[in-house]
Amino acid sequence: MNDPTCRVLLVSGDEIARYGFGDGHPFGTDRHEAFMRELHKRGMDGRVLRASARPATREELEWFHLAAYVDLVRERSVTGHGYLDAGDTPAFRGVYEAASHVVGGTLTAVEAVMAGTARRAFIPIGGLHHAAPERAAGFCVFNDCGVAVHYLRRKHQLKRIAYVDIDAHHGDGVFYAFEDDPDLLFADLHEDGRYLYPGTGRAEETGAGPARGTKLNIPLAPGAEDDEFHLAWARVEEYLLAGKPEFILLQCGADSLAGDPITHLRFTEAAHAHAAARLCVIADELGHGRVVGMGGGGYNRQNLARAWTGVVGAFLDSQAQQGSVGEIAAR
Template sequence: MSKPSTVLLVVGEQIARYGFPNGHPFGPDRHEAFMRELQSRGLDQQVIRGTPREASREELESFHTPQYIDLVQSRSLSGLGYLDAGDTPAWRGVFEAASAVVGATLNAVDAVMEGHARRAFIPIAGLHHASRGGAAGFCVFNDCGVAIEQLRRKHGLRRIAYVDIDAHHGDGVFYAFESDPDLLFADLHEDGRHLYPGTGSVEEAGSGPARGTKLNIPLPPGAADPEFHAAWSRVEEFIEAGRPEFILLQCGADSVEGDPLTHMAFSEHTHGHAAARLCAVADRLGHGRVVAMGGGGYNRRNLARAWSGVVQALIDS
């Protein structure tokens, strides 16, 4: 008899609605593309199913400024204009959908911290470009940043690791915690000289007391599995040496070969490998806590397969 699953999957209509209209690359069909693949592999029967909720104003304000939250609420009512310089359009209901992404990630974090699950995955999450005071790159609220703040405020943790294998640099997280020595940050991404947001050079290693607690590894366009594995060994060593109390993984699938917005060439297997290895690190550190967030990915086949591989790795670990 198999043991019951200890992996929480947070999915549902509330986060499926987070997507932009009129053929935008981040469309609302991404959730369903993932769910079809997950179900075809039978993985939906091997997890605990959780549901999203809208984050509270207090939770959002743990990372974002009140002025920015007010702006999103206002634009959400009108559905007019953009929330940034032109990548992230407003639409009616965007505030509620973006708040649900944050709430979904917080539900996952709480479940792991409270012992209801050992690992967790949220497909529509990992919105790593939003800053404390603004939207950016399809990201309205930064659920990663809110999760870090809530792990500290609600659960009393200090040393947290954030790992990002999305093709785009996780600038919203990096700059929010650039001078924070207790936030370990490791990011594999396409070289910013070739891709939005243009940040994440190797020299960006943290500032002040946090110098050396941040690891940025830009890879050239066309980087494939050999380059991934060479870089990943550095990430794994860096994270384990930092001895975090919790590990967050942003596993954007736009680093898989064939994405329409990027130029990377990872196979779909890299994402599952990253998840499995981080689970092993978490286990060696004695707590086992890993929460993975889907992030980017605009080729539906790629994201479905890469994220299903992450869920499989979480189950198998």
């Protein structure tokens, strides 16, 4: 990386690649490599800043998770036996280290953007949006998205943070953890919960208590294509512009693309690139430019490789445009 104008950070490496489940599980450890190969094939790996993930500290994990659950993951990490939930998320040897590096990797991305060493950042294996404070759920051991929200508040005193989620599955772990928090802007497009796990995310779920009416859940019918995506996305943009977040987190699960083996939405990779590009425009218009993308789901390897490189490409393009505006202003 020798282009000083390039300020898109990719958090990658063996530490997070080890997060995955064996024996034909959809979330295999080969997903990281599928993405990295495509990034290389498109000549984009030399255009990004690179960092490996650090492990999250115990204190950081406990901002979101119960101590007893963190202990349980540590214990199961030694034997690698059993499940961490009702049957979707098997333990494996080293699961604690792998899962805490995913959280630390997302924090590495967020830290870089807050420090200004990167304007945007992406982590392929992040976006584990189902994990709850007291348990794993749906392939997600620790909720890096939720820890990142707490990090921004505790370490940087940010208040209004946006979490945007275009994974086919509803981000229930994030939604319910911040359900009564009016300052966590939450916008989630997903396959209707009547047809897909986890079954939540009805349009009427708009938040609780002081946050009632402040969250945006947009369930889509199985088979929904890019036209439906764009109609829903317009509502997300309106919501974010009104909410004026100080930081934007994007969970860009590629399982919302046609051809995913476990879901039924039919977006193309253009949807993911559009979401990433438009969030950069919005963040720039809000005056801070802070966007972090987390890979999330996606179980068709070609789809995830194309969708996530499209997101990184959109981040790079937005940087190039930003650079040219800056150059023009400096003349």
